[in-house]
Amino acid sequence: MQLSKGQKIPLNENFLTIKFQRPDSALEIDTAAFLTDGGGKVAGDEDFVFYGNARHNSGAVTHKDDDAIDIDLSRIPRHVEKISLTATIYDADKRRQNFSMIRGAALKIFGASGEVATFPLENFTVETAIVLGEVYRYKGAWKFNATGAGFSGGLAALCNNFGIEVKDVQPPPPPEPERPKINTSRERSKSTRREKIKIPPPPTREEPQPPKKVELRKGQKISLVKKGSTLGEIVINLNWSQPQQKSGFFSRFTSQGIDLDLACLFELKDGNIGAVQALGNHFGSLDYPPYIALDGDDRTGEVASGETIRVNGKFADKIRRILIYTFIYRGAANWEEAKGVVTVNCPGSPELVVRMDEYGSRKHTCAIALLENVGGTFSVEKVVEFFDDSEKMDKAFDWGLRWTVGSKD
């Protein structure tokens, strides 16, 4: 059924998935749900369900990783009269974006047997935050109202409208650099992004002590040293910190913590491709293909060692390339708070350090480093590029895997 603006339909099933579908664009859009009472206000901040508070405590509303929202009408608390489904453009003011830039978007409602209704969303002008639609009680039953209208004041305007006090919606400032940094300015153009740089000369006899640590710049490539006839075990480690408590609007949502997952895509010389990641229990193997293995999953970041992927250097010649990436499995995409650091250790080579030092992205997946087989050893290149999901990253790096949704619960 196609809905027009203002149209109201009865909802005949309890389990619904509501999705804001839009063509690919540069706009970063977040969906959310506000559970409100008869006066159109939330009873508390927990009634605001979004990426940082992904599940309402009643279990009635769940914000999913792909920005879809699941609703179980049978579990909605009594005081809730209406659930407003919203979309906001992240950082719209600074980026001078609004919903008039989106064409061909639609809100889709799915039930058990497929699509229930689709509501084309169009004719926006200055809005940066829109109410896509409302699920509401009417005479003891649930209905859906195709709203499709919004505000130019972004998430703050939306929150005010639903009775959430907004103190600070600015993202926290980036942390102070811990050491003087080399230029990390981001090159936008694809042709220059992966500029090759000169690999530093291997240590000579006059200089027997290799540097202990090398921090890679974006786009910089360094080759691991082959000691003897084979490479040793390559240990790739991801560590991150838990966010500090902050006074301000998002503090209570971020306190539940960030769960970064370390993972990689691999491509073997025989053409086999795949992923090593906790999601779906693809932990890999060191002695059998893909010769890459993931250690246990650290879901808090509190384990000093973080998460680790190992590559068996003995089989280096069977591996064509490895893309190290991380994604946020739970919690907000607060990369600046996570301060992720990836280290690559290989016997005989200096420790390579890749800091995830580009902030401001709300995307959940970050490609960190690319290892490529060059003459029996690996070159390590810092990438640090953000993607909506693994599938989009896969495409950008021309990997060719088929992606489905997974869970590690």
Place this chain on the structure above:
Amino acid sequence: MAISLQKGQKVDLTKGNPSLKRLLIGLGWDTNKYDGGADFDLDAAAFLLGDNGKVTSDEDFVFYNNLKHKSGAVEHMGDNLTGEGEGDDEEIKVDLSKVPPQITKIDFTVTIYDAEARRQTFGQVSNAYIRVVDDETGKELIRYDLGEDFSVETAVVVGEIYRNRGEWKFNAIGSGWKGGLAALGRDYGVNV
């Protein structure tokens, strides 16, 4: 306690209440405030109709540009441009004793001003109602909540009062129309 009506329900006004002379017709609605679009401006109007369901002259159309019927029977209390605030959004007063004899029916309508250009419909309007108040006692006699049956309509005939065997009755109509006030006016025989 006022009688709450369902769509299509007809009730007596003056029968059993012979002293009832002056009515206040209150019309109310809620619209949400959003940026990006124009304000919602809903207008109430009254059409004084003869036996054939048409106006006897253009003056029988009482609205924001013709606030008072020449007979003095129907007076529009003025246009509310935004629909803000509690209570009635617009009110129309009717003096039954002054209604000319050839007028057998008075229809009350609500239309969205400039609906087409503003891309607005009654689907975006909620909690619309009409109530009939005894203007001398202030007592609410009848209330009809329009409910949820509208989506693409831009005009609604909310209710009507009509003569029936020497008495006045009220009919909860609640019919939606596309085309706004102009189309509605033409339908009632007004030269719009």
